[in-house]
Amino acid sequence: MVTTVTKPAPDRDGPTTVLPGTTDRDIVLVDCPDEVGLIHRITGVLRDRGLNIENNQEFVDTATGHFFFRAEVAVGVAPVVGAGLTTDLAEVLPAGVRVRVTRAGVRPIVLLASLEPHCLGELLLLADCGDLPCSIRAVVGNHERLRGLVERFGVPFHHVPAPDPAANAAARLAHEAAIEKAILPHAPDYVVLARYMRVLSEGFVERFAGRMINIHHSFLPAFAGAAPYRQAFARGVKLIGATAHFVTRDLDEGPIIAQDVTPVDHAFTPERMARAGRDVEKLVLARAVKLVLEERVFVHGRRTIVFA
Secondary structure (H helix, E strand, C coil), X not given: CCEEEECCCCCCCCCCCCCCCCCCEEEEEEEEECCCCXXXXXXXXXXXXXXXXXXEEEEEECCCCEEEEEXXXXXXXXXXXXXXXXXXXXXXXXXXXXXXXXXXXCEEEEEEECCCCHHHHHHHHHHHHCCCCEEEEEEEECCCCCHHHHHHCCCCEEECCCCCCCCCHHHHHHHHHHHHHHHHHHXXXXXXXXXXXXXXXXXXXXXXXXXXXXXXXXXXXXXCCCCHHHHHHHHCCCEEEEEEEECCCCCCCCCEEEEEEEECCCCCCHHHHHHHHHHHHHHHHHHHHHHHHCCCEEEECCEEEECC
């Protein structure tokens, strides 16, 4: 069971709801304006409910005066966590608090892919091995090339051919409607763009706001948009990287979840840079997906707070 409470405050968005998992631990997430004694108040509520804190992390963003808290609690000694806990926490915390209680466990996700297999294959393998806490319910591809890879893992593959880049707006919207039709029956918590090489409309992005993760093949904010390796080559960079971020209406500008780099030199062509970058891309995306699935990421404006 997942429950959420938000104490009203001006200009605060409500939290998202996630589906239950299968473990005996709950994850308690709190973010609110900072005040003296917040940890004492939170842990006091958990103590009064007989909840044992197995681990916890906290952080204060001094630039904005905002507090973030994540704890994993054993629920075996307190069979009823539910809305009562979130309400109790909200009552002792400042206005504007967001409280979520989520069961740790496996989350359903859907992947979107185009032609390149490296990011998709990494996620399929890690999920199959149990190293990612997710169930990949389906892959939606705009080409048939990756069907064999996907079906070897027993995952359904939906082919939704993309229209010609020069197609009109109506054709593009019809294509996105077909993608959404393929996604929704699987009820995913998150949609992951595993090198899905299409720009999605604002309307589509808004329908999955806060629940769509992308991998971009550069160290953002450098070289956003198309052909980042060619952009990097033209600038003679000595490091190339990859960035996993939440998708927003602004292309490649969503809050960053994870990044990494690898060295290159003057001998690297754009094609060789792309080959070197693939290993970075797949590892960064897998790390970001794991962090999000484990509820370790808070979005705070254009930034993220990540409890690794």
